[in-house]
Amino acid sequence: MAAAETLAARIERGDRTALARMISWAENGDARFAGELAALWPRVGRAWRVGVTGPPGAGKSTLVNELARVERSRERSVGICAVDPSSPFTGGALLGDRIRMDDRTLDPGVFIRSMASRGSHGGLARAAASACDVLDAFGFATILLETVGVGQAEYDVLDAADTVVVVLCPGAGDGIQAMKAGLLEVADVLVVNKSDLPGAERLQSDLTEAVHVRFTKRAWAVPVVAASAGTAQGTEDVLEAIARHRAHVESSGLEAARRRKRIEQVRHSLSEQLSERLWGPAGLRDRVEVELAQGHSPHAIAAALLAEVTMGLSKLSEARR
Ligand SMILES: Nc1nc2c(ncn2[C@@H]2O[C@H](COP(=O)(O)OP(=O)(O)O)[C@@H](O)[C@H]2O)c(=O)[nH]1
Ligand SMILES: [Mg+2]
Structure with missing residues (x-):
């Protein structure tokens, strides 16, 4: 009898069951994961990975849904991984009729995985970064990684992303909170979500000013984009900002940028x-x-x-x- 096909080989063939199993291995810290990922490693690096972070309730999951919807309308495949123990990403239910995916397996161009809180938060964040590698090897064009922006462990996730989108919304001094939490420092794109609510314009101008004052020496000028993910407004603008950031990274040396992030991943x-x-x-x-x-x-x-x-x-x- 022939040896059983490896998960890596099945993933190369586009087997979604194998993809799901391998992500579970990452999540559970299964010893077999490393070997399978090594086999897949030559296929890793083709996706554009977008980390979406920000305080709970800012609208990250809603925005991720929106980004996925628009990407699908452009025929780009999307892999989603969400680390948000406070509000689990329900996938089918949230995406729902927006991209007609009551059963997420109906659209082969989308794969959604949310990670439950298990073990240390750092372990969870590492598992999510590993899940992105697997989604990348599987062949998704865009990978969206949602995470709550609190604490050191989030850096694991940020190191796994090519573009980091920080989502904020008006109310309760969120702008100031974000500055304190160092969220501004990690942002490649700032999104003021819920711009249908009062205070959004003020938040946007505060953030724009803060970015100008703080990051004068940076080659990339962090854009502050207004959106209202709840009413499907501004999604294209967010995607456009991501595309501009991608072009910037690619023109200034993608390999070197990724290598720097990989080193940080190892370090953290x-x-x-x-x-x-x-x-x-x-x-x-x-x-x-x-x-x-x-x-x-x-x-x-x-x-x-x-x-x-x-x-x-x-x-x-x-x-x-
Ligand atoms: N008014 C308004 N509410 C929104 C908008 N986007 C999301 N929400 C709501 O904000 C709440 C938190 O959204 P969610 O995406 O779960 O936030 P997350 O915790 O950052 O993932 C939900 O009740 C959403 O319906 C928006 O653009 N405007
Ligand atoms: Mg969420």
């Missing part, structure tokens, strides 16, 4: 896993407590631990030689 992923390993349940806490009780200073303890970790690392690289 490693730092987080190292910290989990050191301070998680089987970590060093008890030992540090004992050493503190013995009268050692925090810095002396840290220096000794660092020496141990580096020794382990050099043994590792010796073993590789």
